[in-house]
Amino acid sequence: MWRFLRRLLTSEYLVLLLTALYVLCLWPFAPEIVSAQTALEVIMAMLPLLLLAIGQTFVLIVAGIDLSITSTMAFSSVVAAALMTGDGGYLAGNALAVPVALIAFLLIGLAVGCANGLCVVRLGMPSFMVTLVAQTFLSGAAIWFTSLHSTSVSIGDLPAAFSVIGRGGIAGIPYALLLCLVVAFAAHWLLGRTTLGRWLYAVGNNPRAATVSGVPTGRVIIIAFVLSGFCAALASIVYTSRLETGTPVLGQRVLLDVIGAAVIGGVSLFGGRGKISWVILGVLFLSVVDKGLQLLGLSQSIVFAVKGGVILLAAIIDALRSRILVRVAA
Amino acid sequence: MSSARDSAASERAGGAPLLKVEGLRKSFFGVEVLKGVSFTLEAGKALGVIGENGSGKSTTMNIINGLLPPSAGTMAIDGRPYAPANSKEAARAGIAFIHQELNLFENLSIAENLALQAFPRRISWLPQIDKARMRARAADLLRRVDLDLSPDMLVNRLAPGERQLVEIAKALSGDARIIVFDEPTTSLTSREAERLFALVAQLKARGLGVIYISHILEDVLRLCDDVVTLRDGTMVDNRPAASVTTGHLIESMLGRPIAELFPPRSAAAPRQEVALDVRGLTQPGIVHDLTFRVMRGEIVGIAGLMGSGRSETARILFGLDPALSGTVAVNGTVIAQRSPRACMAAGMAFLTEDRRGDGLLLPEGVLTNVELARLADLRTNAAAPLPQAMLDRDASEAARSVRIKAHDLVRQPVLSLSGGNQQKVVLAKWLLREPAVFILDEPTRGIDVGAKAEIYGLVRQLAERGTGVLVISSEVEELLGVCDRVLTMAHGEIVAEFTWPELDRAAILRAAMQRQEGAA
Numbered sequence A: 001m002w003r004f005l006r007r008l009l010t011s012e013y014l015v016l017l018l019t020a021l022y023v024l025c026l027w028p029f030a031p032e033i034v035s036a037q038t039a040l041e042v043i044m045a046m047l048p049l050l051l052l053a054i055g056q057t058f059v060l061i062v063a064g065i066d067l068s069i070t071s072t073m074a075f076s077s078v079v080a081a082a083l084m085t086g087d088g089g090y091l092a093g094n095a096l097a098v099p100v101a102l103i104a105f106l107l108i109g110l111a112v113g114c115a116n117g118l119c120v121v122r123l124g125m126p127s128f129m130v131t132l133v134a135q136t137f138l139s140g141a142a143i144w145f146t147s148l149h150s151t152s153v154s155i156g157d158l159p160a161a162f163s164v165i166g167r168g169g170i171a172g173i174p175y176a177l178l179l180c181l182v183v184a185f186a187a188h189w190l191l192g193r194t195t196l197g198r199w200l201y202a203v204g205n206n207p208r209a210a211t212v213s214g215v216p217t218g219r220v221i222i223i224a225f226v227l228s229g230f231c232a233a234l235a236s237i238v239y240t241s242r243l244e245t246g247t248p249v250l251g252q253r254v255l256l257d258v259i260g261a262a263v264i265g266g267v268s269l270f271g272g273r274g275k276i277s278w279v280i281l282g283v284l285f286l287s288v289v290d291k292g293l294q295l296l297g298l299s300q301s302i303v304f305a306v307k308g309g310v311i312l313l314a315a316i317i318d319a320l321r322s323r324i325l326v327r328v329a330a
Numbered sequence B: 001m002s003s004a005r006d007s008a009a010s011e012r013a014g015g016a017p018l019l020k021v022e023g024l025r026k027s028f029f030g031v032e033v034l035k036g037v038s039f040t041l042e043a044g045k046a047l048g049v050i051g052e053n054g055s056g057k058s059t060t061m062n063i064i065n066g067l068l069p070p071s072a073g074t075m076a077i078d079g080r081p082y083a084p085a086n087s088k089e090a091a092r093a094g095i096a097f098i099h100q101e102l103n104l105f106e107n108l109s110i111a112e113n114l115a116l117q118a119f120p121r122r123i124s125w126l127p128q129i130d131k132a133r134m135r136a137r138a139a140d141l142l143r144r145v146d147l148d149l150s151p152d153m154l155v156n157r158l159a160p161g162e163r164q165l166v167e168i169a170k171a172l173s174g175d176a177r178i179i180v181f182d183e184p185t186t187s188l189t190s191r192e193a194e195r196l197f198a199l200v201a202q203l204k205a206r207g208l209g210v211i212y213i214s215h216i217l218e219d220v221l222r223l224c225d226d227v228v229t230l231r232d233g234t235m236v237d238n239r240p241a242a243s244v245t246t247g248h249l250i251e252s253m254l255g256r257p258i259a260e261l262f263p264p265r266s267a268a269a270p271r272q273e274v275a276l277d278v279r280g281l282t283q284p285g286i287v288h289d290l291t292f293r294v295m296r297g298e299i300v301g302i303a304g305l306m307g308s309g310r311s312e313t314a315r316i317l318f319g320l321d322p323a324l325s326g327t328v329a330v331n332g333t334v335i336a337q338r339s340p341r342a343c344m345a346a347g348m349a350f351l352t353e354d355r356r357g358d359g360l361l362l363p364e365g366v367l368t369n370v371e372l373a374r375l376a377d378l379r380t381n382a383a384a385p386l387p388q389a390m391l392d393r394d395a396s397e398a399a400r401s402v403r404i405k406a407h408d409l410v411r412q413p414v415l416s417l418s419g420g421n422q423q424k425v426v427l428a429k430w431l432l433r434e435p436a437v438f439i440l441d442e443p444t445r446g447i448d449v450g451a452k453a454e455i456y457g458l459v460r461q462l463a464e465r466g467t468g469v470l471v472i473s474s475e476v477e478e479l480l481g482v483c484d485r486v487l488t489m490a491h492g493e494i495v496a497e498f499t500w501p502e503l504d505r506a507a508i509l510r511a512a513m514q515r516q517e518g519a520a
Helices: A001-009 A012-027 A036-061 A068-086 A097-122 A127-149 A159-166 A175-193 A196-204 A209-212 A215-243 A255-265 A277-297 A300-329 B002-013 B057-064 B087-092 B112-115 B133-146 B160-173 B192-206 B217-223 B246-254 B312-319 B339-344 B355-361 B366-375 B388-401 B419-432 B450-466 B476-483 B505-519
Strands: B017-030 B031-041 B046-049 B072-077 B095-098 B178-182 B207-212 B224-229 B235-239 B276-285 B289-293 B301-305 B325-329 B350-351 B437-441 B468-472 B484-491 B495-499
Touching: A001 A300, A012 A277, A036 A068, A036 A175, A036 A196, A036 A215, A036 A255, A036 A277, A036 B160, A068 A097, A068 A127, A068 A215, A068 A255, A068 B301, A068 B325, A097 A127, A097 A159, A097 A215, A127 B017, A159 A175, A159 A215, A159 B419, A175 A196, A175 A215, A196 A215, A196 B366, A209 A215, A209 B355, A255 A277, A255 B276, A255 B419, A255 B476, A255 B505, A277 A300, A277 B192, A277 B388, B017 B207, B031 B057, B031 B224, B046 B057, B046 B312, B046 B325, B057 B178, B057 B207, B087 B095, B095 B160, B160 B192, B192 B207, B192 B217, B217 B246, B224 B246, B246 B350, B289 B301, B289 B312, B289 B468, B289 B495, B301 B312, B301 B450, B301 B476, B301 B505, B312 B437, B312 B468, B350 B355, B350 B419, B350 B468, B355 B419, B366 B388, B366 B419, B388 B419, B419 B450, B437 B450, B450 B468, B450 B476, B468 B476, B484 B505, B495 B505
Parallel strands: B031 B235, B046 B207, B046 B224, B095 B178, B178 B207, B301 B468, B301 B484, B350 B437, B437 B468
Antiparallel strands: B017 B031, B017 B072, B224 B235, B276 B289, B276 B325, B484 B495
16 A cells, blocks of 8 residues: 555656546536536646746756746737737738737747846856846836837737737647647657757756766756746747737736646756656646636635645645655665 | 573673674565674774675664664663664764764854754743853863864864864763764865874773774774674674784675785886876966876876865866966867866866765766766757667666666666765766776775775776876875876975885875975
């Protein structure tokens, strides 16, 4: 019995099991949780979260943390919206408006990631501090920028060619899902099959040993932050086009979900451990929990409290798991 | 079991020994790792415990410390049965451990560390610490270990040797009667070690019992009255130190006569090409005007006391630390901008003195560790796919060639390997790149004799294939046994050079110390 419990706790797919268990428990009370409609909704809700969590995973693997992702989304969202909005945008009506706006999203993501990485590497600042400051700065900047272009709290009237990204699809498969699949596969491949992937894990495990073994430690850390910023920009594109507005409060509440999902999946906050498949399961779990609580008709505040509890539980399981792994190794 | 108890009872009548261990056995998951260990420790005596890694030393000590219950066997202190359930009970029974990794809180002062078990209170029912009494007690304890420092000093400002003495003071504060030292000299300079030995003699004179565990057999013979040798969980030898030599001890540890700890030197092969050429290397306050060469196929040693600049030299050569001036050339090509990457590209390899801190990814497996340095050589885009099959094949080959003992090269974390096997992992990592110049800093620190001999053999083989080897070591015997030439450093300068067969232990030590004292 004890051995079985231990096997279960140390399994990579514990989270998947917990998800199934959760659905089974809720089934009698909210039968619609087992339906194609719910599944589709859960998947659609997962996608931008997953993009963010994948980016975050790179940073977590090098033993950092990126708290600036939500503000990066908000800032890129309003800047890009200001470029292409039909309501007095810089490129209103221009055929190039949408491509230029997309490039703006990505450039902002890359630039923020690069700045974060440079501060962490060159100035030796803790990533927690750097990205917390970036978060505050960018969310302030996003609000200020919005006030320059709009009398309301957001920038609407985005071209139809843009909103199609979040809502359209090919042969019934949403573009966002395709994008997510491509990113997840690329990230999985990068971590598992390339030199850069090995370097990311090595730097997270022991930066000194990595440096002595010829790993360009500083560059690897910067790349991790740049990838995180890039993923935040992609998530921002998906969210903004779904909302059809650029808003400075975009994704304000998902930061904890993103980090929580990664940790629930098994990515270590201490660096050196994490896989994309784990992250997908972590995001799936959180999204299912979210959906289930909504179906039960609970109020938003209770949903938050329960989610906090679930993330805490995951952290406890993570701690237990590493303790058992140490004992097995000893 | 019952006979052991009877004999303990009969001992009590006469002068019972301080600690008596009888027929200790321990099994993990049905595998017996300790197969009956018995010894006695008298008050005022020191007992040496030696054995290779995995011979059962740690298990025995963990049982004595109450961390593990024995599967069978008894222990007695002063003839009274002793069966600790945890380390707290062991401490109460008067047993103190000085661990390899010191257990001091670096952010606290010496006095606070010493008072940690029970802070003296001003008023017994108020949790307010009586600082005056705490400092007075600490000052008294520091006097007992001859450490002339203020009790208010923070522990993180102390040298390793001083920390060790604080640790001993802590043991004395708990009224310990038996003090167990586990590899106490690994991080000490020779002078600090001398101080420790004098203190051990004092402890004995005061009637305490000492258990001394070490890989350095000379120290064991010098300090201890009796020596217990363990091999594969069995006690193979237990006799007075006066009646044995280090040769005997090595033989009984290994279970076979050790023909040669050091490999034979190659018959003076022609050495024309320069592998490593260092000229005028200077970094103010660290090293001054270092100029030397290592030829291909030659093993050159650097001797010197701690702080003489020997390890710092290695770090500068490999581009980890900066140098103000001077050049380093490998195979005739000067390395322009020294960094670990540039040095590796030029053909250098560096085995650091801190194996766990700078050498290994502890949670990863053997292959991942061995492949790490190779990745920098793959002259492709970092985002290009890895030739995984080729990497794994080469790494397993390297792991086999240095005979790493691990049951799973992929999944077993190197954390769980013995010190000797961990060092072989680092060695394999560099051998895989077939370096032109290999710098080894303390290659055998904390490693048992068997693994040491294997590592010396590997270093010699490497030299025979044409690599220039630079060995830095605090063990002069090691340099005498392995090197073709020994440079002695003091105060950041090379002060003497000796060439085999004119390697002389006394002359090397004299050169290392004289300058040091002259300058002080």
